[in-house]
Amino acid sequence: MIQIQGNAALAVDSDRVQADRIGRGDVDAFERVMRDNNSRLFRVVRAMVPDDSEAEDIVQETYVRAYQHIMDFRGEASLSSWLVRIAINETHDRRRRSRPTVELDEISNVRPMDILRGDSTCGAGQASPEAAVARAQIRRCLERAIGNLPAGMRDVFALRALEEYSVQEVAELLGIRPEAVKTRYHRAKALLQSAIDEEIHQSLKEAFPFGGRTCDRVVAATLARLGLADDR
Structure with a gap:
């Protein structure tokens, strides 16, 4: 169980x-x-998924499931963590239905830079002189590189790097051992490698932006699916 103390308990x-x-x-x-x-x-x-549309669908489904089972929330962890767990389970269910995952052993001979060179625009020499444009290019390159990680590594990396969950929290959310979390996270960072290592911290803060219109669309679609749109 994720430990909750002090302000977290409140x-x-x-x-x-x-x-x-x-x-x-x-x-x-x-x-x-x-x-x-x-x-x-x-x-x-x-x-964890290849495009924005599928991600939005999963987020909507997460809220639908959460609403339908809200009385199952026991407060053993935060409501946010409970929602993340539902989202992860839904993502894994879809992944199993759509195609088999890549096992970690299958990529033991993959060279990190082969993944990062999937798009020629990833090179630092292609960046715009404008800092904002350069960071946007690096962010897109980073998103593609994350998308090319094996599923198990990608899940760990998303939770550890993007949302800064602890090793123990990731282990509990994914149902794996803390040692496995550490190993997968280390390998994921190695695969993302030198071309973007120096930019990872800043780029992650901007990765996969969720703008106001998209937020409104997800909320409206979820309320409509649950028949709650007219109950406001």
Whole structure:
């Protein structure tokens, strides 16, 4: 179980109140939860799937499942972590239905730079003189490189690097040993390698942006699917 202390415990108490309100049919409370968690869920899921559209679908499905099972929320971890767990499970379910995953042993001979050279625009020499444009190019290169990671590494990297979960939290969310989390995270960083290593920290803050219109679209679509659009 993820350990909760101090301010985190107070946050979980607040989460229980939110969950209780949602369970009583408070649509505004549900919308607040969605808007508070949209960016995090999208970033985690988008790092695990090939495109924005599928990521949005999974985020919507996560909220639908959470709403339908809100009374199952026990407050053992934060509401945010509970939603992330649902999103991960939905992503893994879709992955199993669509195609087999790549096992870690299958990429033992892959060279890191082969992954990073998947697009010729990734090279530092192609960057614009404008810092903002250069960072955008690096971010896109980084997103492609993350997308090319084997599934198990990609999941760990998304949670550890993008959302800064602890090793123990990632292990619990993915149902693997902490040692496996450390190993996969180390290998993932090695595969992402030198061309973007120096830019990773800044680029991750901007990776997979979740703009206002997209946020509104996910909220509206989720409320419509649940028949709650007219209950505002």
